Each structure stands twice: as structure tokens, then as C-alpha cells.
Amino acid sequence: MDILSLFITVPIITILALVFTKGLKQARIVSMVGGVIQLIMAINLVFAYFKEKAVNDAIMVFTRDVVWYEHFNIHYSIGVDGVSVALLLLTAIVVLAGVFISWKMNDLPKEFFISLIVLSIGVYGFFISIDLFTLFVFFEIAVIPMYLLIGIWGTGPKEYSAMKLTLMLMGASAVLLVGILGIYFNSNADGGALTFNILEIAQVNIPFEVQKIFFPLVFIGFAVISALFPFHTWSPDGHASAPTAVSMLHAGVLMKLGGYGVFRVAMYLLPEGALHWSWFFIILAVIGVIYGAFAALKQTDLKYINAYSSVSHLGLVLFALLMLNKTSWNGAILQSLSHGFMTALFFALIGMIYSRTQTRDIYKLGGLLKVIPFISVIYVIVGLASLGLPGLSGFVAEMNIFVGAFQHEDMFYRVSTIIVVSAIVVTAVYILRAAGIMLMGPVKNEAYLNLPKVTWYEKTGILLLLIPIVGMGVAPLWLSDMILESLQPFIQAVL
Amino acid sequence: MDFSSFLLMRQEILLLAITLLLILTEIFIPQNKKSSIVHLAIFLFGIHTIVGFFAIEEGNIFGGMFHTNDLVHFFKNVLNIGVLILLLQSADWLQEKIVIHNRGTEFFVLMFASLLGMYFMISAGDFLMFYLGLELSTLPIAALAAYETTKRISSEAGIKLILSAALASGVSLFGISMLYATTGSIYFNDITEVITATNLSILGLILFFAGLAFKISLVPFHFWTADVYEGAPISIASYLSVISKGAAVFILMILLFTVLKPLMFIWENLVYVIAIATMFIGNLFALRQQNMKRFLAFSSIAQAGFILLGFIIGNQLGAATVVYFVLIYVFSNLAAFGVVQAISLETGKENINDYEGLYRTNPKLSLVMMLALFSLAGIPPVAGFFGKFFLFIAAASEGYYILVFIAVVNVTISLYYYLLVVRAMFLRKSDNPIPFFKNKLYMRLGLIITVLGILILGLYNPIYDYIFELSGNL
Numbered sequence: 001m002d003i004l005s006l007f008i009t010v011p012i013i014t015i016l017a018l019v020f021t022k023g024l025k026q027a028r029i030v031s032m033v034g035g036v037i038q039l040i041m042a043i044n045l046v047f048a049y050f051k052e053k054a055v056n057d058a059i060m061v062f063t064r065d066v067v068w069y070e071h072f073n074i075h076y077s078i079g080v081d082g083v084s085v086a087l088l089l090l091t092a093i094v095v096l097a098g099v100f101i102s103w104k105m106n107d108l109p110k111e112f113f114i115s116l117i118v119l120s121i122g123v124y125g126f127f128i129s130i131d132l133f134t135l136f137v138f139f140e141i142a143v144i145p146m147y148l149l150i151g152i153w154g155t156g157p158k159e160y161s162a163m164k165l166t167l168m169l170m171g172a173s174a175v176l177l178v179g180i181l182g183i184y185f186n187s188n189a190d191g192g193a194l195t196f197n198i199l200e201i202a203q204v205n206i207p208f209e210v211q212k213i214f215f216p217l218v219f220i221g222f223a224v225i226s227a228l229f230p231f232h233t234w235s236p237d238g239h240a241s242a243p244t245a246v247s248m249l250h251a252g253v254l255m256k257l258g259g260y261g262v263f264r265v266a267m268y269l270l271p272e273g274a275l276h277w278s279w280f281f282i283i284l285a286v287i288g289v290i291y292g293a294f295a296a297l298k299q300t301d302l303k304y305i306n307a308y309s310s311v312s313h314l315g316l317v318l319f320a321l322l323m324l325n326k327t328s329w330n331g332a333i334l335q336s337l338s339h340g341f342m343t344a345l346f347f348a349l350i351g352m353i354y355s356r357t358q359t360r361d362i363y364k365l366g367g368l369l370k371v372i373p374f375i376s377v378i379y380v381i382v383g384l385a386s387l388g389l390p391g392l393s394g395f396v397a398e399m400n401i402f403v404g405a406f407q408h409e410d411m412f413y414r415v416s417t418i419i420v421v422s423a424i425v426v427t428a429v430y431i432l433r434a435a436g437i438m439l440m441g442p443v444k445n446e447a448y449l450n451l452p453k454v455t456w457y458e459k460t461g462i463l464l465l466l467i468p469i470v471g472m473g474v475a476p477l478w479l480s481d482m483i484l485e486s487l488q489p490f491i492q493a494v495l
Numbered sequence: 496m497d498f499s500s501f502l503l504m505r506q507e508i509l510l511l512a513i514t515l516l517l518i519l520t521e522i523f524i525p526q527n528k529k530s531s532i533v534h535l536a537i538f539l540f541g542i543h544t545i546v547g548f549f550a551i552e553e554g555n556i557f558g559g560m561f562h563t564n565d566l567v568h569f570f571k572n573v574l575n576i577g578v579l580i581l582l583l584q585s586a587d588w589l590q591e592k593i594v595i596h597n598r599g600t601e602f603f604v605l606m607f608a609s610l611l612g613m614y615f616m617i618s619a620g621d622f623l624m625f626y627l628g629l630e631l632s633t634l635p636i637a638a639l640a641a642y643e644t645t646k647r648i649s650s651e652a653g654i655k656l657i658l659s660a661a662l663a664s665g666v667s668l669f670g671i672s673m674l675y676a677t678t679g680s681i682y683f684n685d686i687t688e689v690i691t692a693t694n695l696s697i698l699g700l701i702l703f704f705a706g707l708a709f710k711i712s713l714v715p716f717h718f719w720t721a722d723v724y725e726g727a728p729i730s731i732a733s734y735l736s737v738i739s740k741g742a743a744v745f746i747l748m749i750l751l752f753t754v755l756k757p758l759m760f761i762w763e764n765l766v767y768v769i770a771i772a773t774m775f776i777g778n779l780f781a782l783r784q785q786n787m788k789r790f791l792a793f794s795s796i797a798q799a800g801f802i803l804l805g806f807i808i809g810n811q812l813g814a815a816t817v818v819y820f821v822l823i824y825v826f827s828n829l830a831a832f833g834v835v836q837a838i839s840l841e842t843g844k845e846n847i848n849d850y851e852g853l854y855r856t857n858p859k860l861s862l863v864m865m866l867a868l869f870s871l872a873g874i875p876p877v878a879g880f881f882g883k884f885f886l887f888i889a890a891a892s893e894g895y896y897i898l899v900f901i902a903v904v905n906v907t908i909s910l911y912y913y914l915l916v917v918r919a920m921f922l923r924k925s926d927n928p929i930p931f932f933k934n935k936l937y938m939r940l941g942l943i944i945t946v947l948g949i950l951i952l953g954l955y956n957p958i959y960d961y962i963f964e965l966s967g968n969l
Contacts (some may be wrong), residue, residue: 020651068956069956069959069960070960071959071963072885072888113644134886137875137876138881140874140875140880141875141876144869147914148917148921148922151918151921151922152921152922158922159918159922163911163914163918164962166910166914167907167910167911170906170907171904171908174903174906174907175900175903177884177887177899177903178891178896178899178900178903181887181888181891181896181899182891182896184888184891185891185892185894198951361902377787395853
């Protein structure tokens with residue numbers, strides 16, 4: 001068993017073990033053990049990657065290729081570069097934190113953890129696939145458990161949200177499927193065999209006419225899951241109705257599939273199409289960034305604030321990817337990681353606040369700093385990371401994006417960069433507004449004076465996510481090196 | 496005369512022997528042991544299915560009227576497996592509702608006769624044998640559809656089925672006569688050499704196509720489907736939607752791909768339009784259904800539309816993807832019908848609303864149902880995804896991207912109504928859920944086989960490779 005396939009088999013074994021568990025206590029222990037093993041594997045992968053990269057100069061390392069459907073040239077083909085390694089680490093951390101946050105999941109615990117782990121299999125598989133077919137399979141595997149997770153364990157209008165989310169994402173993946181077929185049937189443009197292998201297709205010069213047609217399909221297919229305006233509407237409803245751990249995985253990991261797919265498939269395989277269409281999607285991304293920020297400004301529900309903030313931040317990722325240069329791409333990946341940790345932590349904290357106060361309305365809360373100081377302080381730290389305070393992860397990412405974006409001399413790019421930068425101000429306003437109303441001032445409700453203390457599992461979950469946020473902010477270079485090195489072949493393909 | 500050539504008809508002869516044996520048993524078995532006929536029939540059919548897996552040589556007999564090769568033989572095996580699963584799933588229903596009225600044997604005789612007709616239909620080497628097979632396969636089902644004589648709705652289903660089927664085969668026969676008029680032969684091999692696109696032969700093609708479209712329930716020939724499914728006993732509804740439809744798809748595909756290949760520039764347009772109409776109408780009507788049988792009826796109409804995506808390219812790849820999809824469809828749809836059957840037999844409930852809260856009382860049944868629906872919807876990693884994906888690859892390989900796009904839009908629409916059932920079972924809580932019950936052995940076996948099929952057929956690649964290889968000798 002190679003080092004990457006373990007990311008599929010370990011969760012499967014965890015699921016099999018979960019089938020035989022009884023009750024919450026056994027289920028959560030098994031899930032936790034599985035999560036810890038995955039985290040160790042992910043950390044080990046980072047070190048192994050550096051060691052391997054020193055001797056192996058290939059684009060993808062730890063590759064493995066097994067023929068699956070020979071007639072269609074479908075392979076189970078896996079491999080990683082710096083970008084996927086970083087995202088795998090993000091996934092492992094968020095999944096484990098999610099298990100800790102769901103420590104008290106009383107309703108159908110076994111089924112909850114199984115669905116959560118199925119989702120994580122899809123995400124892991126997506127990040128390690130080099131074959132478009134397997135990539136697509138894992139993409140859908142990651143989406144469908146969301147229906148059950150939100151529908152069964154959610155709150156509020158959960159059936160509506162779950163159905164909306166599933167249909168929009170599956171609709172997007174349907175569009176994506178047409179795009180993938182278009183790429184597949186033009187992968188013999190240079191006279192070779194038809195193939196689904198991303199690295200092989202990248203060597204082929206797909207005709208511009210074809211790229212022009214299929215780039216938008218592939219781009220939209222992936223970008224919907226990154227909440228591209230105007231296809232973002234599934235995201236706030238989905239977040240708001242989902243249970244805490246699902247919101248964390250959803251915002252922290254699942255939405256990253258979009259950016260990664262755009263980068264790995266749409267841009268890498270259809271570079272001329274990307275250049276042709278970039279102006280159009282930049283406009284959409286800019287609208288997304290601004291619109292998300294202003295929408296967050298008006299919300300009173302904590303989850304909606306962070307959901308719209310995600311729309312804004314992930315719009316920024318798409319914007320950076322569309323800028324098509326190395327610095328901004330580095331920023332995009334860093335932003336993906338940073339947003340993953342931040343939002344997961346945000347939702348974890350919101351879940352803790354909600355479970356104590358039974359409300360997410362910021363106007364009903366107040367003075368929480370006095371009653372639950374630990375949660376409140378962490379909330380402020382993440383908020384600062386989110387608005388890009390130097391020393392925390394958000395700053396490193398946004399800095400790279402804006403520096404990269406401004407390198408274009410074209411008027412259109414510069415103007416759009418300036419508009420996007422202005423969103424930072426709005427971000428600061430909505431973060432500080434929520435924190436101010438909710439955490440500061442007098443305690444509004446006397447019942448809040450006796451809120452339960454933070455438990456050890458909540459603290460563990462918080463720390464798991466907080467360490468990378470601070471780590472990325474203080475020492476971003478090793479991560480940035482790992483990513484930048486991996487970006488080289490992509491930049492060559494595009495320019 | 497060398498009788499060894501009759502071995503080509505081994506499947507037919509064996510099935511006929513089983514049928515006759517059952518009739519004899521019915522005569523001689525004492526009244527109080529009638530229920531053992533069900534066990535006997537299932538046992539014999541099980542042996543028949545297993546024997547079917549031994550290879551049969553390729554060849555013609557009766558001067559080319561009967562023809563068999565590896566692909567046809569494989570497809571007979573698919574039908575066998577389908578019928579076997581179906582018998583396992585209906586065994587309890589037969590024991591409780593039919594055998595006590597002393598009508599158990601006739602059920603098997605009629606069903607096997609219909610299956611025999613399908614064998615002959617897909618093995619046909621000329622239009623005469625084809626037509627005989629078509630009739631033999633249809634008439635017994637009409638009797639079976641009206642089998643629950645105490646229910647008016649069942650009789651209504653029977654009469655609807657026989658009238659529309661008679662009309663369909665009449666239309667089909669009319670088309671065949673026109674093809675005969677233009678080519679001067681009813682033998683497939685001769686027709687294929689001389690057929691040209693004249694007004695008469697095109698009209699013949701369209702009428703012939705319409706006749707088979709009735710059996711596959713393609714739009715606009717689908718009106719009988721939902722009513723008959725709703726009225727007929729569940730095992731017959733699932734027989735119609737799986738076995739009968741599968742056989743008709745297969746023979747239509749063979750005829751279009753070989754005999755009528757010279758007219759491909761005509762029928763590919765026909766298939767294109769009908770595929771789109773079938774997918775949309777099937778899916779849109781399924782959205783609002785409350786009765787599970789009607790729901791599955793419209794879902795199976797929509798599935799037939801997807802199958803046409805493999806038809807449209809008319810080559811080996813198309814044939815392989817169609818057969819592969821039908822194979823998967825057999826397992827997926829039988830799993831869904833099996834659950835409906837189990838619940839209906841236990842509680843008499845057939846509406847989607849009745850399934851609310853099912854997971855909390857009957858988790859295993861709900862999981863089977865969910866897998867079946869996901870497979871029908873085409874969600875990985877279950878088999879239906881692979882079946883659909885390969886159909887899309889087939890259509891896209893000849894550049895039908897717009898058709899594929901319409902199809903994927905339909906996949907999304909279909910996902911909505913499949914999720915409605917999942918919603919009822921998993922998301923909803925009910926004050927009055929279906930209480931826990933334990934399935935009997937046969938039913939459990941029938942469901943387990945379908946689930947294994949759904950899980951294995953997609954992930955295990957040699958099956959597709961094998962089918963692709965077989966499709967070479969179309």
C-alpha cells in the first residue's frame with residue numbers, strides 16, 4: 001500500500017469499524033482514532049514530501065497508476081505536489097477537529113460519523129487524483145453525504161437547505177462532466193491515445209476552438225462549489241442549517257475543492273481558454289468579493305455572517321487564480337488554506353456559543369467576553385486573522401494576492417484589484433461589528449451568567465485549528481516555498 | 496438429422512422443460528402441499544440460471560430463423576438473473592396471496608412462457624420469429640398484470656396492457672410488412688444487404704420502431720406505463736420495468752445496429768428527439784408522484800431515455816454501454832422494487848409519505864432503498880454512476896455534446912425526486928412509522944443479491960471489459 005492510497009483505505013477501515021460500534025461513546029472513540037491516524041499520516045506526508053522532492057524532480061511525486069477501465073483509458077492514478085500536500089494536511093486537521101466538536105452528537109451518532117468520513121474520503125481522493133475520471137468520482141462522493149448530514153442533523157429549514165445545496169452542487173458537477181468529456185475527447189489532438197490523465201493532457205495542445213467552448217463549463221462546474229457569484233446561494237443556507245462539524249468541513253474543506261479544481265483542471269489543461277475567458281470570470285469574482293462582504297455586513301445571524309464572509313473570501317481565491325501569475329496563485333492557495341482553518345474555527349466557536357446560549361442572533365448576545373472568555377478571545381483572534389492582521393494567516397495570503405494581481409499593467413486588472421482591495425475595509429467592519437456587539441458591553445441576558453465552561457474536547461478542537469492559523473502567519477515561508485515550487489509547471493503551461 | 500444443433504436452443508429447451516414439469520407437478524401434487532410448488536419453481540429456475548452460464552456455441556438453426564451468439568447468450572443470462580431475483584422477492588407474496596387461492600403454478604407457467612418468448616425474440620434471425628417471440632412475451636404478462644383478481648385496479652391494468660400491447664404489435668407488424676415489401680425478405684441477413692432508404696422502407700422503420708417503443712415505454716408511447724404499474728402486482732410491475740424493457744431494448748438495439756444500419760441517418764434523428772423527450776417527460780412527471788409504483792414507473796421511463804444515448808452512435812461502444820447499463824439497471828431497479836414489495840406485503844403501504852421515518856425502524860431496508868435510488872440517479876461509487884457515465888462517453892464520442900448536456904441536466908432533475916424518497920426515509924420523523932419487521936429468507940436473499948450487484952458491478956472492471964468484447968460480434 002502506497003503512502004497516498006492510505007488516505008482512502010484508513011477512512012474506509014474507520015467506517016467498517018464504525019459499523020460495529022454501539023452508541024455515541026464507541027463511535028466517537030473510533031472516529032477520533034481514525035482522525036488521529038489520518039493527521040499523523042498527513043504530517044508524515046509533509047516530511048516525506050520534502051525528502052522525496054530533494055531527489056525526485058517530477059511534477060507529481062508518490063505516483064501510482066493502476067489501470068481501471070482499460071477501454072476508456074481510465075486509471076486509478078494518484079500523486080501529489082506541494083499544493084495537494086498542503087490541502088491534505090488542512091483536510092486531516094479539520095476532520096479531526098470536526099470529530100472533537102461533535103463529541104456530544106447524540107442523535108444517530110454512528111451514522112453521523114460515517115457520513116462525515118465518507119465526505120472526507122471524497123475530499124482526500126479529490127486532492128490526490130491525477131485522473132480526471134477518479135477526480136470526478138471523488139468530487140461527487142464528497143458532495144452527496146452533505147445531503148444527509150444537513151438534512152438529518154441540521155437545524156432550521158434543513159430540508160430546504162440540504163436539497164438546495166445538493167441540487168446546485170450536483171447540477172454543477174453535471175456541467176463539469178460535459179467539460180471533462182470535452183477534454184477527454186480532445187486529448188488526442190496531438191495524435192496520441194485518448195486519456196483522462198491530467199499530466200498527459202497537459203502536454204497536449206488542445207485546439208483553441210475547443211478550449212473556448214469547454215473552459216467555461218469546467219470553470220463553472222468547479223467554481224460553483226467555491227460559491228462563485230451568482231451560484232453562491234446554496235452556501236449561506238447550507239452553512240446556516242448544517243450542524244457545527246458539517247459547517248466546519250463544508251466551509252473549511254469542501255469549498256476548497258472548487259479552487260483546487262479550477263487550478264488543477266481548468267487552468268492547467270485549458271490555458272488558452274482561461275486567457276480568453278478570464279475577463280468575464282474576473283468580473284463575477286469581483287462582484288462575489290464585494291457582494292459577499294456587504295451581505296455579511298447586514299446579517300444578524302452569526303452563521304450567515306461567516307457564510308457570506310466565505311463567499312467573499314473564496315471569491316478572492318477565484319479572483320487570484322484568474323490573475324494567472326505565480327504570486328497571486330501562491331496567494332490563492334495560501335488563502336484557501338488560511339480560510340479553511342479560519343472558517344472551520346469560526347464555525348466551531350459559533351457552534352459552542354449556540355450550544356450554550358441557544359441563539360445565534362448577535363443582538364441577543366452581548367458581553368460574552370465576561371462569561372465565556374476563552375471562546376470569546378479565540379473568536380477575536382480568528383476575526384483578526386480573517387480581516388488580514390499581520391502575524392496571522394490571512395495577511396500572508398491576501399498580501400500575496402494583491403501584490404500578484406497588481407503586477408498586471410493592464411487597466412482592467414488594476415481597477416478590479418483596487419475594487420477587491422477595498423473589500424478588506426468592509427471585512428474589517430463586519431468582523432469588528434459582530435465581535436463588538438456580541439462580545440463586548442454588558443451581559444444582556446442573566447441566564448448567560450452561568451454558562452458551562454469550555455470542555456477539554458472543545459479546547460482540543462480549537463487548538464488544532466488555531467495552531468496552523470498562527471503558524472502560517474508567523475512562519476509562512478516553508479509553506480510558501482512548497483507551494484511556489486509546485487506552481488512552476490502550471491505557470492509554464494499557462495504563459 | 497443431427498440433433499446436436501438443438502443444443503443451441505439449450506436455454507429455451509430447459510426453460511420449457513421446467514415449465515412442463517411444473518404443470519405436471521400441479522396435477523399430481525396433493526392439495527395440502529401446494530405451497531411447495533413455489534420452492535420447487537425457484538429451485539428449478541435457480542438451476543436453470545446456473546446452467547445458463549455454461550457457454551453456447553455461435554450458430555443458426557431452422558434455416559436462420561433462430562440465431563444465437565455470445566452476446567445474445569449473455570443477455571439471456573442477464574434476463575435469467577433478473578427473473579431469479581424477482582422470483583425470490585415475490586416468493587412471500589405468492590405464498591401469502593396467490594397459492595392459497597390455488598393459482599401458484601399458473602403464475603410460474605405464465606411468467607416462464609413470457610420469458611421464453613423473450614428468448615426467442617432476442618434470438619430471432621428473421622421477422623417471423625421476432626414477431627412470435629414478441630407476442631409470446633407480451634400476452635402472458637397481460638394475464639399476470641390482472642392476477643390479483645380481487646382488485647379492480649389489477650384487472651384494469653391487465654386490460655390496459657393487453658390493449659396497448661396489441662395495438663403496438665399491430666403497428667410493429669405493419670412496419671415489418673412494409674420492410675418486407677421493399678426488400679422482399681423477412682430474413683435479417685438478406686434485408687441488410689438490399690435495404691435502401693425509400694419512402695416505404697422509412698415508414699416501415701418508423702412503424703416498427705414505434706411498436707418496440709411501446710414495450711420500452713419511450714415517449715410518446717409511454718401512457719400505459721404508470722397506470723399498468725400501479726394496478727399490476729408489484730412483481731409484475733418490476734417484471735415489466737426490468738425484464739420486459741431490457742429484452743425490448745436489446746432486440747431493438749440489435750436490429751438498429753445490424754439490420755437497419757443502412758438507415759442509420761434516419762433513425763439517429765429519431766432516437767435523438769425521442770431520447771430528449773423521454774428523459775424530460777419521465778423526469779418531470781416523476782417529480783410529483785406520491786405512489787411508489789407510479790414513481791418508479793416514471794423513473795423507469797426516464798431511464799429508458801438515458802439508454803437511448805448509447806443507441807445513437809450505432810457501434811460496438813454503443814452496444815457495450817447499453818448492455819452494461821441494462822445490466823446495472825436490472826439490479827438497481829429490482830432492489831427498489833424489492834423494498835417496495837417487502838413493505839407493501841408487510842403493511843400494504845405504497846406511498847412515499849408512508850416511508851417517513853423508515854430508517855429509524857427498518858435501517859437495512861432503508862439503506863437498500865437508498866443504494867438503489869443512488870444507483871438509479873447515478874451517484875458514485877455505486878454502479879449506476881458508471882453505467883450512466885459510460886453512456887455519456889458513448890454519446891460524446893460522436894460529438895453529441897448537446898445531447899449529453901441535456902442528459903446531465905436530467906440527471907440533476909432526477910436526483911431531486913430520488914432524494915425525496917431518501918428525505919422521507921432518513922430526514923423525516925413520523926408519529927406513525929412503519930414498524931420494524933423481519934424479512935423472510937427469500938426476500939432477504941433477493942435483496943442481498945441486488946445490493947451486491949449494485950456495489951460490485953461498477954467498481955469491478957472486468958465485467959465491462961467482458962461485455963465490450965462480446966459486443967464485437969454483434
